[in-house]
Amino acid sequence: MKNITLCVLTLIAVGSIFVYTAARSAEDTSTVHYEYASVRYQGGQKTSIVWPDGRVEKISNLNNAKRPDTADERMFYLTIAVNLLAKQGFESVNVLMLGNPDDIFARRAIRR
Numbered sequence: 533m534k535n536i537t538l539c540v541l542t543l544i545a546v547g548s549i550f551v552y553t554a555a556r557s558a559e560d561t562s563t564v565h566y567e568y569a570s571v572r573y574q575g576g577q578k579t580s581i582v583w584p585d586g587r588v589e590k591i592s593n594l595n596n597a598k599r600p601d602t603a604d605e606r607m608f609y610l611t612i613a614v615n616l617l618a619k620q621g622f623e624s625v626n627v628l629m630l631g632n633p634d635d636i637f638a639r640r641a642i643r644r
Contacts, residue, residue, distance in 0.1 A: 566639040569622055571613040573634035579609040581616065610636065
């Protein structure tokens, strides 16, 4: 009889923890919102980032790295831009049918 009671109490405890965890995780994901930034490749140092607040900044104002002669210009500046976004907590996202192939879109989670 004690074994049955112990098993029932254990099942109730495990079930309660499961229900609490599921409810808590559903609550957390419903409060997450995203803000977006984009990168437009415009040729070398004119490549710019559009931040979520509407500011537009050129890569040359944010990073003073000099492109080596052996580096592809497009990939060099787009890589710098992606790294600048990553430092601010952004992750790349795929946005179909928007912009041109040289545009990069990124997002980061914000809590409201």
